[in-house]
Amino acid sequence: MAITKIHAVKVRLGDAINYIENPDKTDGQELISGYNTAPQTAVLDFSITAAMARKARNTSVKKQGNLAYHLIQSFSPDDAVTPELAHKLGRKLAMEFTDGKFEFVVATHINKDSIHNHIIINAVSFYDYKKLRTVPYRTAQQIRSISDRLCMEAQLSVIKDPQQLGQLYPTYVQKKRTTSNRTEVRKKLNFCLERATNYAQFLQMAQELGISVCQRGKHMTYLLDGAGRAIRDTSLADTDKFTYTGLMERLEDNAAEQLFIRERIAKILPNVSTFADFAKLMQSEGVKIRVKKQSGQLLYKAADLDGTWVPADALGDGFTLAGLENTIKNKSENLDTNHSTPIAELYQKLTTNYPQSCDTSVRLTSRQICSAGKRGVLLQIHDSSGNPAKLMIDNNHIHTTPDGSVSADIGADFSYDITYDDGTHGTIRGTDLIRQIDEENLTQPLIVSLTADQIMAMSLRGVTVHLPQYHIERLFIPERYVQRNVEHGSCAISLYPGWQYSYVPIGSEKTRKSISGAELAQSLGGVVQVGTSENSLARRVANVERCAGIANAQELGKLLGSMADNGLHSAADFDKQIRAYQREEMKLRNEIAELRSKSKTYEAAAHSLQVCHTYKSVWLEFTSKPLALKDTFYKQNEAALQTYSRAASQLDGMGISQLVEPEKIQRLISETENRITELVAELEKVQNADNGIQEDKERVKQIQSNEINGTYSAFSRA
Missing domain, CATH: 3.30.930.30 (BirA Bifunctional Protein; domain 2)
Structure with missing residues (x-):
């Protein structure tokens, strides 16, 4: 390594x-x-x-x-x-x-x-x-x-025998690490730098968040209230972000971005009647909008400028989601620019408290492990759309047992960087990664029986659990993890100990929380039943099963109709259509990759054209010099002449004349990027269609299997 x-x-x-x-x-x-x-x-x-x-x-x-x-x-x-x-x-x-x-x-x-x-x-x-x-x-x-x-x-440095991992990687102990002073200072300074537009404002915000800022010589130091000593700027980042130069650069960028966004909002606000219209018009003006689901925080990004997200509260109360909706509703054109919420309160409300440890251990098998090295293990996984990708797990999170099995500690709340075969990157949530590995390795879940008091609602989509004793207002379990027994009138769910299950807590605070499968199973098993009517539960189970039979029959009718229209008579006939979708998907991926490569080539051409326009006068002066003066002139302007010569050579290789204006190439780039966006949307449609026909194939296989075994399928119960 x-x-x-x-x-x-x-x-x-x-x-x-x-x-x-x-x-x-x-x-x-x-x-x-x-x-x-x-x-x-x-x-x-x-x-x-x-x-x-x-x-x-x-x-x-x-x-x-x-x-x-x-x-x-x-x-x-x-x-x-x-x-x-x-x-x-x-x-x-x-x-x-x-x-x-x-x-x-x-x-x-x-x-x-x-x-x-x-x-x-x-x-x-x-x-x-x-x-x-x-x-x-x-x-x-x-x-x-x-x-x-x-x-x-x-x-x-590849390890051929995975069992040797036990000698190289110490067993990872799941310890909760307290947030260091340096991390806390960095989080608070970043919070200030997302909002401040001048140095005085930055100092004021930092002070309100408990950080004293001091400039000593060429260095800045930051002292957190209650800490023993100050932290130097260069130790907070691997760049100059927190130095005086870096601060001033970011603050000037913030001022320009906030001014740009304010002007665009003032321009379009009189012409909007809904927030959806507002977002669409802002997009056309070069400003993207994003709303965080959990906090409801509104963010703006001026794509043509520095491209960083600007929190709405930095612009004023009227620019937040609530402020804009109120302004649009009342048809007012004046936005409130005041900041009524103190910065310390905003920090507590909006700052994400990142998890400090990897909380779940999952067993890895040959299905996931590509190779193992001194730094960690390379895994073969799939993203949320089923596309193959690779993921690197650091050695600190890998350990083995004496029998040679390999496990990885994964943070359910973490986001992991993944890499596709074409070199592009994506992310996968830790909770999705844990579920994927457990399902691939056929990990056995816990089967927990539910009582009538624990079930808030039951439908074809799944079961909603209600546990007021544990402050759980509602927690949804999808249908695929629900087992109903009509004969006994019972209902059970499958819970995986290492999975995190999201729920809405009881109370006015509706921010979702999570609970592990092991904790949820224990909570369900520990509920005391008071006056529970099991007959009531039996009737609910039977009712859902009847609804399922009717819905399945309707779905089967649609499926059979679709099969007849497309000439599909068995599960094997689906393979032809699946292969067609896969060929189309590969064709689109290749076209997207080709266009992205062309876009980069066009950018290089635009750059070379600009260079030629800049240094052509130097080259013409060189060519017009008498032979006796050429050598001296060349030595004096060697870098400029070499740069021009190389740029001109690149343009000749591309078959592009130096007379072409760079703006024409930029328009070509814009058209190419628009085409890429269209192809990506088309690719998503093909992937969805492929996934749909894969599901239909599995349904038909299940029906055929039930017929062969002499049993009735779930569809026939209707």
């Missing part, structure tokens, strides 16, 4: 690139390559992209921020990695981390015992002129996860 780390390049970008391109360390510069840039002119290319971004966003050089990011990937001396393989892995790491939207240079150093890559990534994207956003520690973890997976796929 490889060790990775990243830090920001704030000044002297040329020195950093010259260091990594040292011929003595890179086999005479044979182990150097660039993406959308030549290593020799990377400094100039990076600066051109940054200048174009400033022009597009109308910002000044003073608030330029980070110039680049320096990523290091160091391989173990024990790994059988060649310089060429290391360089290939470095390029893959940079490409996947940046999604191909940022220029970078990769240099592989072989002058030490351990081969290592130096990767310098432009801080500004040539694709959309947005900055490379990093999150403290999370970015480093993301890079490490990508690197680990690439190393495992390349068979570096």
Whole structure:
């Protein structure tokens, strides 16, 4: 496995690139390559992209921020990695981390015992002129996860015998970790930086949240009330986010974004009659809207600017969900810009308290484990749509038993990063991951019988449980986990000990909470029955079963009609249609991937056109110089001439004339992105249709199986 780390390049970008391109360390510069840039002119290319971004966003050089990011990937001396393989892995790491939207240079150093890559990534994207956003520690973890997976796929430091995991990974003890002072400071500062638009406002907010801010020399320090000592800015993040320069850059961005959003809202508000109209018109004005389900918090994002989410409360009470709905209802055009809720109260209300430990242990089998390495285990899983993906579980969360079985500790409330075969990323909730693994491994659930007092409602969709003794207002169990016995008039449910079940608590607070399957089973078994009528439960069970029979008969009629229309007579006939859907799905995926590749090519072309327009005058002056003066002029303008020459060569290779305006290419990019959006929606429809016919096939197989066994199917009970 490889060790990775990243830090920001704030000044002297040329020195950093010259260091990594040292011929003595890179086999005479044979182990150097660039993406959308030549290593020799990377400094100039990076600066051109940054200048174009400033022009597009109308910002000044003073608030330029980070110039680049320096990523290091160091391989173990024990790994059988060649310089060429290391360089290939470095390029893959940079490409996947940046999604191909940022220029970078990769240099592989072989002058030490351990081969290592130096990767310098432009801080500004040539694709959309947005900055490379990093999150403290999370970015480093993301890079490490990508690197680990690439190393495992390349068979570096792979453990052949999973039982050896017990020797490498200490048994993970589920301990609740208290939130550190550094984490608490970071959370509160981020909360302030989502709202403040100037330095004085930021200081005031931080003070109200119990943080004293002090500037000492070139460093900022932050002291949390009750803490022993202050924390330096550079120890809070792997970027300059909490330094004075980083703060001022973010505050200026906030001011521009909030002004932009206010102006757009004032423009469209007189023309809306519902909140849905408001959201649609805001989208057309370049502002996205999002409402958090649990808290009801409204967020705005100006896509054409910095692209960060702005909480509505930062703009004023009138810009929140409740404020907007009231304004639209009363047909008022003036929004309340006051902030009636103190920042400390807002923080307590809106801040998510993230779980501090992985609370569920699940057994892993060969169905999930692709390979195991020194850093963890690579799992083959599926996302919520059934698409195959890979997931890396860190070694700290892996342990084995003496008999060689492997288990993973998973946080039900966590979100895990997954990677698809095409290199794109997604996420899966911990609770969904636990359920998927348990069902694949046929984990046996707990069967719990319900009493009439415990059942609030019973329908074809499932059972709603009511446990006032445990402050559970209602908890829904889907039909697939319900077993009814009409003959005995009883009802039971299947509960998995490690699963988390969501419920609405009793009281005015309707924010959902969760309870583990083991705790729920214990609660259900411990309820004392008072005056319960089992005959009543028997009648409810029988009634639901009768309804199920009628519904199943109706569904069967629709299914048989659909089969007749499509010439399907048995479960095997479904396979042809399923294969057709799968071919269509693959075709759409390939077309989407091709268009995304073209979009990136068009962006590179637009960048090259802009470079040619910028430096063509220098090139024409060079060509017009007498032969005796050419050498001197070339030495004086070497970087600009090389950059122009390379950009012109790229355009020639693409068959694009330098006379083409970059705006035309940008329009082509916009059209391509719109087409990609259409294809993604079409792909989702095909996937839904495929899932539907898969379900129909299973129903037909069940019916045929029941007929062969001489039994009546569930459909015939009607």
